[in-house]
Amino acid sequence: xPLSLEEITRAVGGRxxxxxxxxxxxxxxxxxxxxxxIVFAEDGDSLQSALRSLxxxxxxxxxxxxxxxNKPLVVTSQPRLAFARVAxxxxxxxxxxxxxxxxxxxxxxxxxGKHVSMGPNVVxxxxxVLGENTRIGPGSCISNGVTIGSxxxxxxxxxxxxxxxxxxxxxxxxGAVLGSAxxxxxxxxxxxxxxxxxxxxxxxxxDDVEIGANTTIDRGALDATIIGRGVKIDNLVHIGHNVxxxxxxxxxxxxxxxxxxxxxxxxxxxxxxxxxxxxxVEEGAILGAQCGVPSKKVIRGKGVVFWGTPARPIQDYLKxxxxxxGMAKKS
Amino acid sequence: xPLSLEEITRAVGGRxxxxxxxxxxxxxxxxxxxxxxIVFAEDGDSLQSALRSLxxxxxxxxxxxxxxxNKPLVVTSQPRLAFARVAxxxxxxxxxxxxxxxxxxxxxxxxxGKHVSMGPNVVxxxxxVLGENTRIGPGSCISNGVTIGSxxxxxxxxxxxxxxxxxxxxxxxxGAVLGSAxxxxxxxxxxxxxxxxxxxxxxxxxDDVEIGANTTIDRGALDATIIGRGVKIDNLVHIGHNVxxxxxxxxxxxxxxxxxxxxxxxxxxxxxxxxxxxxxVEEGAILGAQCGVPSKKVIRGKGVVFWGTPARPIQDYLKxxxxxxGMAKKS
Amino acid sequence: xPLSLEEITRAVGGRxxxxxxxxxxxxxxxxxxxxxxIVFAEDGDSLQSALRSLxxxxxxxxxxxxxxxNKPLVVTSQPRLAFARVAxxxxxxxxxxxxxxxxxxxxxxxxxGKHVSMGPNVVxxxxxVLGENTRIGPGSCISNGVTIGSxxxxxxxxxxxxxxxxxxxxxxxxGAVLGSAxxxxxxxxxxxxxxxxxxxxxxxxxDDVEIGANTTIDRGALDATIIGRGVKIDNLVHIGHNVxxxxxxxxxxxxxxxxxxxxxxxxxxxxxxxxxxxxxVEEGAILGAQCGVPSKKVIRGKGVVFWGTPARPIQDYLKxxxxxxGMAKKS
Numbered sequence: 001x002p003l004s005l006e007e008i009t010r011a012v013g014g015r016x017x018x019x020x021x022x023x024x025x026x027x028x029x030x031x032x033x034x035x036x037x038i039v040f041a042e043d044g045d046s047l048q049s050a051l052r053s054l055x056x057x058x059x060x061x062x063x064x065x066x067x068x069x070n071k072p073l074v075v076t077s078q079p080r081l082a083f084a085r086v087a088x089x090x091x092x093x094x095x096x097x098x099x100x101x102x103x104x105x106x107x108x109x110x111x112x113g114k115h116v117s118m119g120p121n122v123v124x125x126x127x128x129v130l131g132e133n134t135r136i137g138p139g140s141c142i143s144n145g146v147t148i149g150s151x152x153x154x155x156x157x158x159x160x161x162x163x164x165x166x167x168x169x170x171x172x173x174x175g176a177v178l179g180s181a182x183x184x185x186x187x188x189x190x191x192x193x194x195x196x197x198x199x200x201x202x203x204x205x206x207d208d209v210e211i212g213a214n215t216t217i218d219r220g221a222l223d224a225t226i227i228g229r230g231v232k233i234d235n236l237v238h239i240g241h242n243v244x245x246x247x248x249x250x251x252x253x254x255x256x257x258x259x260x261x262x263x264x265x266x267x268x269x270x271x272x273x274x275x276x277x278x279x280x281v282e283e284g285a286i287l288g289a290q291c292g293v294p295s296k297k298v299i300r301g302k303g304v305v306f307w308g309t310p311a312r313p314i315q316d317y318l319k320x321x322x323x324x325x326g327m328a329k330k331s
Numbered sequence: 332x333p334l335s336l337e338e339i340t341r342a343v344g345g346r347x348x349x350x351x352x353x354x355x356x357x358x359x360x361x362x363x364x365x366x367x368x369i370v371f372a373e374d375g376d377s378l379q380s381a382l383r384s385l386x387x388x389x390x391x392x393x394x395x396x397x398x399x400x401n402k403p404l405v406v407t408s409q410p411r412l413a414f415a416r417v418a419x420x421x422x423x424x425x426x427x428x429x430x431x432x433x434x435x436x437x438x439x440x441x442x443x444g445k446h447v448s449m450g451p452n453v454v455x456x457x458x459x460v461l462g463e464n465t466r467i468g469p470g471s472c473i474s475n476g477v478t479i480g481s482x483x484x485x486x487x488x489x490x491x492x493x494x495x496x497x498x499x500x501x502x503x504x505x506g507a508v509l510g511s512a513x514x515x516x517x518x519x520x521x522x523x524x525x526x527x528x529x530x531x532x533x534x535x536x537x538d539d540v541e542i543g544a545n546t547t548i549d550r551g552a553l554d555a556t557i558i559g560r561g562v563k564i565d566n567l568v569h570i571g572h573n574v575x576x577x578x579x580x581x582x583x584x585x586x587x588x589x590x591x592x593x594x595x596x597x598x599x600x601x602x603x604x605x606x607x608x609x610x611x612v613e614e615g616a617i618l619g620a621q622c623g624v625p626s627k628k629v630i631r632g633k634g635v636v637f638w639g640t641p642a643r644p645i646q647d648y649l650k651x652x653x654x655x656x657g658m659a660k661k662s
Numbered sequence: 663x664p665l666s667l668e669e670i671t672r673a674v675g676g677r678x679x680x681x682x683x684x685x686x687x688x689x690x691x692x693x694x695x696x697x698x699x700i701v702f703a704e705d706g707d708s709l710q711s712a713l714r715s716l717x718x719x720x721x722x723x724x725x726x727x728x729x730x731x732n733k734p735l736v737v738t739s740q741p742r743l744a745f746a747r748v749a750x751x752x753x754x755x756x757x758x759x760x761x762x763x764x765x766x767x768x769x770x771x772x773x774x775g776k777h778v779s780m781g782p783n784v785v786x787x788x789x790x791v792l793g794e795n796t797r798i799g800p801g802s803c804i805s806n807g808v809t810i811g812s813x814x815x816x817x818x819x820x821x822x823x824x825x826x827x828x829x830x831x832x833x834x835x836x837g838a839v840l841g842s843a844x845x846x847x848x849x850x851x852x853x854x855x856x857x858x859x860x861x862x863x864x865x866x867x868x869d870d871v872e873i874g875a876n877t878t879i880d881r882g883a884l885d886a887t888i889i890g891r892g893v894k895i896d897n898l899v900h901i902g903h904n905v906x907x908x909x910x911x912x913x914x915x916x917x918x919x920x921x922x923x924x925x926x927x928x929x930x931x932x933x934x935x936x937x938x939x940x941x942x943v944e945e946g947a948i949l950g951a952q953c954g955v956p957s958k959k960v961i962r963g964k965g966v967v968f969w970g971t972p973a974r975p976i977q978d979y980l981k982x983x984x985x986x987x988g989m990a991k992k993s
Contacts, residue, residue: 027860029884080859081848087860103767105434105451105469120767120785121801123451123469123487138767138785138803139452139819141469141487141505155842156785156803156821157470159487159505159544174803174821174839175488175876177505177544183565183583186412192579192597193539193561197411198358198418208855213821213839213878214506214898216544216566216584222360230855234845235878235900236545236918238566238584238602248854252845253878253900254918254936256567256585256602258620266854271900271918272936272954274585274603274621289920290936290954290971292603292621308971309621309639310652320659321972327658327989328982436765436782436800454782454800454818470783472800472818472836488801490818490836490875508836508875511817514896514914517743523910523928524870524892528742529689529749545837547875547897547915553691567876569897569915569933587898587916587933589951605916605934605952623934623952640952640970641983651990658989 003089005057008038009074011089012082014059018072022056027087030055038074040083059083101138113150131168143179149207161219167207167229175214179203182218182225182241182259197221199241206230212237212253221259228265240277252289266302274309288314332421336388336403339369339417345390345407353387353403358418361386369405371414390414432469444481462499474510480538492550498538498560506545510534513549513556513572513590528552530572537561543568543584552590559596571608583620597633605640619645663752667719667734670700670748676721676738684718684734689749692717700736702745721745763800775812793830805841811869823881829869829891837876841865844880844887844903844921859883861903868892874899874915883921890927902939914951928964936971950976 003011006020028037033055040059041047050058050071057072059079076082098115100106104122111129118124119138128142131150136142140158148154149168158172161179172178184197201220205227211217212235219225219241226244227233234253239245243257246265251257255269258277263269267281270289277295281287284302292309293299299306305314334342337351359368364386371390372378381389381402388403390410407413429446431437435453442460449455450469459473462481467473471489479485480499489503492510503509515528532551536558542548543566550556550572557575558564565584570576574588577596582588586600589608594600598612601620608626612618615633623640624630630637636645665673668682690699695717702721703709712720712733719734721741738744760777762768766784773791780786781800790804793812798804802820810816811830820834823841834840846859863882868891873879879901881887888906889895896915901907905919908927913919917931920939925931929943932951939957943949946964954971955961961968967976 027862027884032885078848078851081850081857084848084857084859087862088858091860091862101767103434103765105432119803121452121470121783139470139488139783139801139821141450143487156805157488157506157801157819157837159470161505171843173842174823175506175545175819175837175878177566180486180504180544180566181502183543183563185563185581186409186415188412189409194563194579194581195412195415196419196541197415198422200358200418200422210858212845213842213880214545214567214837214876216506218544218566222358223363232845232847232856235839235842235880236567236876236898240584248856250847250856252918252920253902254585254916256583258583258602271920271938272603272934276602276620289938289956290621290952294620316656316659319662320655323659323662324655324982324986325978328978328985331981331985434765436763452783452801470801470819472781474818488819488837490801492836506819506837506876508897511835511875511897512833514874514894516894516912517740517746519743520740525894525910525912526743526746527750527872528746529753531689531749531753545876545898547837549875549897553689554694567898571915585916587914589914589933603934607933607951621952625951647987647990650993651986654990654993655986 001090001092002036003086005072005074008057008086008089012059012074012076012085014074014076014082016072016074017069018057022072024056024086024090026090027083028055038083038086040079042079059086107144119156125162137174155213161203164203164205164219166205167209169208170205171210173211173213173215173235176211177214177216178205178211179219180216182221184221184241184259201225201241203227206247209233215239218243218259234271246283258295287311332423333367334417334420336405339388339420340405342420343390343405343407343413343416345405345413347403347405348400349388349403355387355417355421357421358414359386369414369417371410373410390417438475450487456493468505486544492534495534495536495550497536498540500539501536502541504542504544504546504566507542508545508547509536509542510550510556511547513552515552515572515590532556532572534558537578540564546570549574549590565602577614589626618642663754664698665748665751667736670719670751671736673751674721674736674738674744674747676736676744678734678736679731680719680734686718686748686752688752689745690717700745700748702741704741721748769806781818787824799836817875823865826865826867826881828867829871831870832867833872835873835875835877835897838873839878840867840873841881842878844883846883846903846921863887863903865889868909871895877901880905880921896933908945920957949973 002023002025009016025036030053039055041050059074100118101120104118106124113132117135123141125144129147134152137156143162145163148166152170155174164179181199185194203219206229215237217239228247230248238256240259242260251269252271255273257275261279264283266284272290274292281299286305288307291311307314308317333354333356340347356367361384366387370386372381390405431449432451435449437455444463448466454472456475460478465483468487474493476494479497483501486505495510512530516525534550537560546568548570559578561579569587571590573591582600583602586604588606592610595614597615605623612630617636619638622642638645639648664685664687671678687698692715697718701717703712721736762780763782766780768786775794779797785803787806791809796814799818805824807825810828814832817836826841843861847856865881867889874897877899880903890909892910900918902921904922913931914933917935919937923941926945928946936954943961948967950969953973969976970979
């Protein structure tokens, strides 16, 4: 549904440099934009590119020379954020229609909110609770005693184990596995065989969490694995039992977090980061891609970037690399 | 089903320091234990914590000062192992009831043992064999000619390819893929295009193996990929074609093992370990997290920890790190 | 269906050293070959092993001393390639029979080519197009507006998101997720919360692509993620939004490629390689296992092997390792 530039400007709280009647139908990149699209620019260079594109309007920070603009500008302090919000207004995802598909297998004890949708072949176990507007994609299997809040989107072929709890507005992408048994064994010193340590805890996921495709999160061994509010997890991430992740942590693809580690709020993990067991990553640290934190270590430093294995402040790591390269060249 | 301390002590072969009539309903952590729970302690410090908890009893090694204990103690040489066994007695997982769900698609040629359970939307191909008490979770697809032993638990949305064989008491967690085509191509020197090398082998999995969520194990190219008895594999692990894994090997999450490598018995692989093709890791080596073993290398050393890429004994790696850090500091 | 040596030799364009009437039923390894099998040898040593095996014939390069051969030889310039082609002739995979299983949920608007097969519990959304001979395995979910070419094989429990396009002869192994939402957020500087950047693009996959089990490929944010013709992707690989991969690129297991990176044609990525965002890997580079390319870097060098994090030419990396090991030994 198209919106006028005036409506868009009002929605994002900006200032419009031109007439507000122009209708905008979509967001786009510079390369693909048409006259009915809006684009965004974060600096002078990208504003020049935006103005050269075919877009009908540009969301931008306060420009150095507004007079030069040949297109309507929506001026705002956070243009990328405004662009994201406009995209949500203009590109409402097409939703499964509400209702339960005839092939879904839903236990009669389930408590299902208004406007819930379940696709073909969904399996919903005993005593599950689904909040309003929550959608479950085809082929997803939700075991007994799972509670899912409202406005959640559980995608296709997802598995959620017993007693897992999800907050509101949680998005779980295809193939993710939530609440699986943790990886814990006890070796019998006499036989050499491994026996399973109990994995009878649960998994609790806060509001506004997003979980990537084919990611796996284990339930706690005796207590809970906890994913805090606003956490964003990419594809193919592994999170072990008893892990506690604070609010607004971001975790990129193929990262692994071993059992009983704590990742405090506002931490960022790059791709393929490895975190040993019983680690504590303190608030706001930034773990560079592929770095490794050994078991039981503490990583401390708000806004500090860490790199390497074992992870150390990036300037130390870069200096070591430079020293080593220099010596190799001389030898 | 609760058990008395006397029954528990008898089951784990320990010595009880108090009256055996107390009923125990569950195992728990120190933090969550109630009076009906039993906890465990492996050393003096954790025994103090255990005694301060609300637990009704403690499984422990021989304490330094037994007189000080204010709770019944079950004294045993391997307290963690005893705790794990007690957990299995008290927390029998709630099983799918036996029987085949009406939505399961089961080929009439399948041979199905007693008390087998198949959940909704299970697909079972031609000429499959399922042993007694084996359970298949919802959405799992088992292709033609697969043989699964008794007391296995195949979880939700698992895929098992044709002719794969599983032993007894194998647990396969959600989303795992067993017996997929290996990654092998031949480049045509004339066209530059890749053509598939035949992947017509099979996958054989021994007794008491556990396979994590979304893990993938390829079948052999011409012969078999073999996973030995008692092997424990975490989530999101990749095991390539023709790999042979010995008994009681433990492999943590996100590890990748390339084609035609051999991992001998009692080896431990940390998380995100990478093993090239045609590698041999000899008995009892310990590969630290994220280490990398290049193609065709041999890793030798029972109980030796290896680290880094290329993997080397950890004391060498740590010394190199220390020397390098020292030089960077001076420069 | 067995073939005579004469037919085999004609099919691969080689020269036969013996009578062509012998019937060959299969390909095999040296260890498992029977008299009805053919094996291959690429050099003198492996030819000796081949001749000692029980195989009935050997595909080989021009041997140094053909007279010594006690078996019929099919002599050809690319013996491994010829072996792969013979395997395809002799081991035609057993196909699902054509037709749509009664439990498949197929939208009436779908356009389905001749001889298409859909297994149990397949879900096919609105306005999908499937080319001739394409097969969809049990439990796979294909969303609205997906186009799949002819002779494709989509395996079990695969998820394909809306508007994804696949070429011809594409193979997608079990559990793969194609076209999922990319991992892109905008942080609101005022609240500290992350909001989703639009992920409204699409995924386009060329002809002859192969995609491994449980691999995930995200759709573009505003435009397209593109996988070129002939690309081969192993299991558990992550490919982010807006990535462009050129023809005949090979990517081994557990590799992650971050958003907006370009991997030019004929590149090879070893296992667990990590590629940051906005990277360009130029034509024909070889990224060794576990190496890491930081964001925005360019990797250049046809046929050059790179290793380490940050990735550098392997001879530099090896020299650095040698220098460091030498210093550690002296210290």
